[in-house]
Amino acid sequence: MSTARGYFVSFEGGDGVGKTTHISLLGDWLGEVTGREVVLTREPGGTELGSTLRQAVLHGEDLDPRTEALLYAADRAHHVATVVRPALARGAVVVTDRYLDSSVAYQAGGRELAEQEIEDLSRWATGSLLPDVTVLLDLDPVEAAGRLGGPPDRLERAGSDFHRRTREAFLRRAAADPDRWIVMDASAPREDVQAQIRVDVAARLGLTPAVPAHHPAERESP
Ligand SMILES: Nc1ncnc2c1ncn2[C@@H]1O[C@H](COP(=O)(O)OP(=O)(O)OP(=O)(O)O)[C@@H](O)[C@H]1O
Ligand SMILES: [Mg+2]
Secondary structure (H helix, E strand, C coil): CCCCCCEEEEEECCCCCCHHHHHHHHHHHHHHHHCCCEEEEECCCCCHHHHHHHHHHHHCCCCCHHHHHHHHHHHHHHHHHHHHHHHHHCCCEEEEECCHHHHHHHHHHHCCCCHHHHHHHHHHHHCCCCCCEEEEEECCHHHHHHHCCCCCCCCHHHCHHHHHHHHHHHHHHHHHCCCCEEEEECCCCHHHHHHHHHHHHHHHHCCCCCCCCCCHHHHCCC
């Protein structure tokens, strides 16, 4: 396990695949089964500085790829130093909505920078902190776009080729490191996706199998 006391889980995938939905459900459940503090956070934007950087990256002027990569790395460095590491040191379960794999998939897969450079930048920024488990919610970008309402942000406007390359980059990374990654078919009904996430995450983290949280009677000890 790469973290000292807590558990570090990241969720990855394109826009609209269900990350926020499943992180919220999984977070509640992990709190119940582990009895630990649960910290739900996100990148970019899990800190005050991060909110500023998120605004600049997602809603500001057009950025060249290197500037964009550095802003994400700066957000990540600050997020890890001030939120993630302190929480793990307290023994918390940290679940983050996106982490360094998003940078590699979007900046290298989507924007065509060198994958290894982006990864090295993130490793440097985080002191090489990797999640214990990373859940990839995999979904056709066209189907995912159909789930999202409201006006698209700058990344969502980048076009379908960009999103297709990004999806492929996530899948490649997952295939290259199956010990860390869980790949979920996110087109299934959300209850089914969540149930499978719980089973797989519990197995990876070595949590003892527990009865689902919505059957309280069955959880009581005799
Ligand atoms: N398995 C599912 N089947 C159908 N709809 C789903 C499923 N999971 C989530 N949704 C719906 O899809 C929409 C997008 O989900 P959500 O906001 O969780 O995705 P996200 O990955 O966090 O998106 P974003 O990248 O915009 O933050 C929501 O309306 C959500 O209710
Ligand atoms: Mg979301």
